[in-house]
Amino acid sequence: MIRCENLVKIYKTSDVEAVALQGLDLDVKKGELMAIVGNSGSGKSTLLNMLGGLDRPSAGSLTVDGKDLLKFTDKDYMEYKRDTVGFVWQNNARNLVPYLTAVQNVELPMLLKGRKGRRERALELLKKVGLEKRKNSRLDQMSGGEQQRVAIAIAMANDPKLLLADEPTGSVDTKTSAMILDIFKELNRSEGVTVVIVTHDLKLADHIDRVVAIRDGRTSSEIIRKKSYREDLDEMGEVITKEEEASHEELAVLDRSGRLQLPKDYMQSLGIKGGGKVRVELDEERGGIILFPSEDS
Numbered sequence: 001m002i003r004c005e006n007l008v009k010i011y012k013t014s015d016v017e018a019v020a021l022q023g024l025d026l027d028v029k030k031g032e033l034m035a036i037v038g039n040s041g042s043g044k045s046t047l048l049n050m051l052g053g054l055d056r057p058s059a060g061s062l063t064v065d066g067k068d069l070l071k072f073t074d075k076d077y078m079e080y081k082r083d084t085v086g087f088v089w090q091n092n093a094r095n096l097v098p099y100l101t102a103v104q105n106v107e108l109p110m111l112l113k114g115r116k117g118r119r120e121r122a123l124e125l126l127k128k129v130g131l132e133k134r135k136n137s138r139l140d141q142m143s144g145g146e147q148q149r150v151a152i153a154i155a156m157a158n159d160p161k162l163l164l165a166d167e168p169t170g171s172v173d174t175k176t177s178a179m180i181l182d183i184f185k186e187l188n189r190s191e192g193v194t195v196v197i198v199t200h201d202l203k204l205a206d207h208i209d210r211v212v213a214i215r216d217g218r219t220s221s222e223i224i225r226k227k228s229y230r231e232d233l234d235e236m237g238e239v240i241t242k243e244e245e246a247s248h249e250e251l252a253v254l255d256r257s258g259r260l261q262l263p264k265d266y267m268q269s270l271g272i273k274g275g276g277k278v279r280v281e282l283d284e285e286r287g288g289i290i291l292f293p294s295e296d297s
């Protein structure tokens with residue numbers, strides 16, 4: 001569904017250049033639900049903006065649903081934003097009209113597209129986000145968590161193939177945050193939509209099968225669950241224990257040229273600095289590679 005290769009984004013202001021993405025590689029399969037984590041300034045929002053067609057990459061390649069975004073005209077971008085992607089922001093005020101009811105808000109993007117069967121689709125989506133009973137409530141009479149759920153229904157209104165969420169649980173409590181993640185999972189399952197969530201919330205990331213970490217504008221590591229969360233729940237009779245954490249495996253990511261980002265804590269414990277040198281040896285017996293700090297590291 002998504003293929004980023006060597007993606008670069010440089011922001012130029014009058015006198016400074018900020019390299020927000022420096023050759024990022026990422027593949028996301030159709031129908032996958034995954035999360036992107038990383039420190040502030042690592043490039044998460046920049047990546048999401050590129051995927052959502054809100055901004056243009058500076059170089060590299062980016063294809064979404066078979067479309068080459070670097071070749072897009074302004075018209076292509078407009079159609080892509082209308083037909084292919086749905087967006088959920090932390091601050092959802094940009095998606096919502098406060099004086100309309102929940103159902104009217106969800107109908108709005110369908111009205112703009114001239115779609116038929118708007119009321120049925122809006123009610124179906126409000127049911128999926130658990131707000132069937134609040135359909136006639138005005139948005140300004142709903143809590144932050146409820147508004148966020150309406151924002152998710154709005155993002156799904158025109159059946160996007162890709163749903164992007166930037167810190168969707170950033171301003172809600174833990175219980176609501178778990179509920180919102182369940183909604184994304186349910187939409188992923190029942191609508192087949194591919195979901196990419198940017199989050200600081202590591203608790204949320206614990207319940208997602210694949211989490212990609214970004215550091216300095218590049219993918220640095222991936223945490224992959226060995227089994228699906230649902231399988232775990234079934235096996236554990238819905239009791240979540242410490243074993244759940246052990247079912248995650250953290251992997252470093254090799255980019256397409258074979259470059260690797262070492263985890264920061266490994267570098268610290270070996271006393272290696274960025275820009276230094278390491279000795280690389282092949283361990284044929286164990287089928288691996290060993291890194292040693294070199295004397296001038």
Ligand SMILES: Nc1ncnc2c1ncn2[C@@H]1O[C@H](COP(=O)(O)OP(=O)(O)OP(=O)(O)O)[C@@H](O)[C@H]1O
Nearest residue numbers: 011018019020038039040041042043044045046047
């Ligand atoms: N419009 C812009 N103009 C100039 N520099 C920018 C712009 N947007 C982002 N940057 C820079 O690009 C880098 C990546 O920013 P980005 O917002 O993508 O990070 P982030 O990981 O989403 O951070 P946060 O978690 O704080 O939102 C930062 O150094 C930031 O200062």
